[in-house]
Structure formats: structure tokens, C-alpha cells
Amino acid sequence: MNDDKLKKLHAQYKDVPIPEELETIIDKNLQRPLKKRKRKLPIFLTSVAAAAVLFTVGLNTNPAMAKTLADVPVIGQVVQVLTFTKYEMEKDAYTAEIQVPQISGSSADIEALNEKYAEEGKTLYEQFKTDIEEMEAGNMAVNSGYVIETDTDELLSFGRYVEVTVVSSSTVMQYTTIDKKAETVITLTSLFKDDRYLDIISRYIEDELRNRMIETEGSDMYWIGGTEYHDEAFGVFEGISPDQNFYITEEGKLVMSFDVYEIAPGFMGLVTVEIPTELLQDVLVSNKYIK
Known part of the structure; x- marks a missing residue:
């Protein structure tokens, strides 16, 4: 060696410093219970599944505008992408791009996921606006989106990520795996x-x-x-x-x-x-x- x-x-x-501002911002925005072993950067996001028909809402410093796209991309044969909302802001040295996925299906599991996605996306964006108002100088970026790891006839494993940058950066990723045919979330236990x-x-x-x-x-x-x-x-x-x-x-x-x-x-x-x-x-x- x-x-x-x-x-x-x-x-x-x-x-490499881990700025106090970064830790504070993530503590505010990433609301998931800590595990037994303590970490400075808590894990955010809970059950996550698949994302949406491209329905985009751009939120800038001006009034909101909305676009709707005609094509409906499909994931697999049962669970399909329906919509996602996109929050965006670029102001001086502060930027945010937050994609909020939603998935099709009528089960209680999927409805709960979609409600959670909508609330978390809105909360993350509102907190970003509050944080940059309180910052006296510097720069800050929040980037949130999703990646699909697995897409078969039976399973969809999908990850949501949030990257927060204030001098240095930190990324959290939370996956959810769905049984497409049963429209249920598969937990580890x-x-x-x-x-x-x-x-x-x-x-x-x-x-x-x-x-x-x-x-x-x-x-x-x-x-x-x-x-x-x-x-x-x-x-x-x-x-x-x-x-x-x-x-x-x-x-x-x-x-x-x-x-x-x-x-x-x-x-x-x-x-x-x-x-x-x-x-x-x-x-x-x-x-x-x-x-």
C-alpha cells in the first residue's frame, strides 16, 4: 500500500470544508428520520417510484408559466409516467431546478407517493427561496430529479436525488421499488x-x-x-x-x-x-x- x-x-x-450553511439548509429541507448511527447530513425523501407526463411549470422570479407536451412516455406495461412539475429559478448566483415526479395507478401506495412527491417538491422550492433571502452573500444551487435503475414488466426501481451546493455540495438519493402489476411498494423488510x-x-x-x-x-x-x-x-x-x-x-x-x-x-x-x-x-x- x-x-x-x-x-x-x-x-x-x-x-474540504462542509459549510455550516449547507448543513443547515439540508437539515431544513431533507425531512427523513435519522438512523441509529448519527450523521451530520440526514437522509431525505421517502418512498419513491416513477415519474410523469411532461407537464412543466417554470417558476422564476416572474409570474409562473406552464407548458403541456402531447406525448405520453410509458414505463413498462402497467406503471406509466403521467406528469411531473418542474420548479425553476435563476437569480444572481442562486439557482434551483426541482423536478417533481408522479406515477399512474389507483392503489393507496401510489396515491400516497404522489401526494408526498408534490408536497416535498413544493416544500423544497419554498425553502430554497427562503434560504437565499437570508443569505448575505455567496452562491447556492439546488438540483433535484430522478433516475430509473430498473424497468421490467414486473418491477420499477426508481431513485430521487437532491443535490445542494453551498461552497461544497452534498447529494442524497432515495430509491423506491414498485411491483408494477400489484401497484405496491416493496420495502426491504x-x-x-x-x-x-x-x-x-x-x-x-x-x-x-x-x-x-x-x-x-x-x-x-x-x-x-x-x-x-x-x-x-x-x-x-x-x-x-x-x-x-x-x-x-x-x-x-x-x-x-x-x-x-x-x-x-x-x-x-x-x-x-x-x-x-x-x-x-x-x-x-x-x-x-x-x-
């Missing part, structure tokens, strides 16, 4: 017989991250036990919780996802770990989703 390289990377990470999966997955993640550090000769850094590369302010990874962020791939593999600063220094970005199905076989309810 190249000690000079490790020291240089560690020093670069330590020199619903995949397993009991809570044994928590320890099985947690220990695998710990070993996998430690192996990554060895294989890359220290280029990768993770806050796991037995290493010096963690920040006391963020703590050490102890394990996943029942609401840990995840998605399911097209091949039916379970992938755990961690936000920026959640399990590693900011320069590592979002961290994902695919969990081998054979490791989970004894605790899975079935192989309907995880294969």
Missing part, C-alpha cells in the same frame, strides 16, 4: 422472513468495503471498524437499518445504497454494494423479486 498516496488523499479530504437479514447484509457490506480498500491500495476510504479512515463527527458504520436505501436490479439482485457522507468521505460520492443472492437465500420470503 502506498502510504504517501493514502496520506495525500486523506489530507485532501480533510481540507417485506423481502425477508425475519430480521436476520440485517446482520447478514451488514457484515457482508463491512467485508466488501474493507476488500475494496485493499484492492485499490487505499484510493477508496470507508468509515468501517478496524480502519483509521473515518471522521469522529460521522462515526463508524455499524450496520444497516430496516429502512436502509436499496433498489433491485433487472437481474433481481439486491443493491444497498448509501448517501454522500453516510459511509465514506464526500469525495467518494454515493456508495452502492450489491448483495449476493446466495447469501440471502435462507432468509428470503421467496425468489419472486430477488433472484
Whole structure:
């Protein structure tokens, strides 16, 4: 292992400030309960599914304007994109672009998701306007949108992200996986017989991250036990919780996802770990989703 390289990377990470303004803004806007291990940057967004018929509302410093597009893009055979609302502002050194997805379907799960999306998008935009009014100088950008990880006849795994930049930046991503035909949200706990999966997955993640550090000769850094590369302010990874962020791939593999600063220094970005199905076989309810 190249000690000079490790020291240089560690020093670069330590020199990147996490501004108090950024932490305050994210604390205001990203309203999701904290997990057992405390993090400075809480995780936002809750259940997320698929996005919408391009119905765009541009909100600038002038009165709002609206455009409607005729084409209706479809995701899969059951769940389809219906609408999304887009909040935008560009004023001096302050910019915001917030896409709010909605999905088709009449189930209680989907209706609840759409209500949540609409409320969170509006709240995020209103908070942005309040924050820039309170800032005396500097710049700020908020960018929120969505990505589709998996789109099959049966499943849709969809992630919403929010990136807030004030000097430095932080990104949070929250996935939701939907059974398209049943129009239900698949939770992590619903995949397993009991809570044994928590320890099985947690220990695998710990070993996998430690192996990554060895294989890359220290280029990768993770806050796991037995290493010096963690920040006391963020703590050490102890394990996943029942609401840990995840998605399911097209091949039916379970992938755990961690936000920026959640399990590693900011320069590592979002961290994902695919969990081998054979490791989970004894605790899975079935192989309907995880294969």
C-alpha cells in the first residue's frame, strides 16, 4: 500500500470544508428520520417510484408559466409516467431546478407517493427561496430529479436525488421499488422472513468495503471498524437499518445504497454494494423479486 498516496488523499479530504450553511439548509429541507448511527447530513425523501407526463411549470422570479407536451412516455406495461412539475429559478448566483415526479395507478401506495412527491417538491422550492433571502452573500444551487435503475414488466426501481451546493455540495438519493402489476411498494423488510437479514447484509457490506480498500491500495476510504479512515463527527458504520436505501436490479439482485457522507468521505460520492443472492437465500420470503 502506498502510504504517501493514502496520506495525500486523506489530507485532501480533510481540507474540504462542509459549510455550516449547507448543513443547515439540508437539515431544513431533507425531512427523513435519522438512523441509529448519527450523521451530520440526514437522509431525505421517502418512498419513491416513477415519474410523469411532461407537464412543466417554470417558476422564476416572474409570474409562473406552464407548458403541456402531447406525448405520453410509458414505463413498462402497467406503471406509466403521467406528469411531473418542474420548479425553476435563476437569480444572481442562486439557482434551483426541482423536478417533481408522479406515477399512474389507483392503489393507496401510489396515491400516497404522489401526494408526498408534490408536497416535498413544493416544500423544497419554498425553502430554497427562503434560504437565499437570508443569505448575505455567496452562491447556492439546488438540483433535484430522478433516475430509473430498473424497468421490467414486473418491477420499477426508481431513485430521487437532491443535490445542494453551498461552497461544497452534498447529494442524497432515495430509491423506491414498485411491483408494477400489484401497484405496491416493496420495502426491504417485506423481502425477508425475519430480521436476520440485517446482520447478514451488514457484515457482508463491512467485508466488501474493507476488500475494496485493499484492492485499490487505499484510493477508496470507508468509515468501517478496524480502519483509521473515518471522521469522529460521522462515526463508524455499524450496520444497516430496516429502512436502509436499496433498489433491485433487472437481474433481481439486491443493491444497498448509501448517501454522500453516510459511509465514506464526500469525495467518494454515493456508495452502492450489491448483495449476493446466495447469501440471502435462507432468509428470503421467496425468489419472486430477488433472484
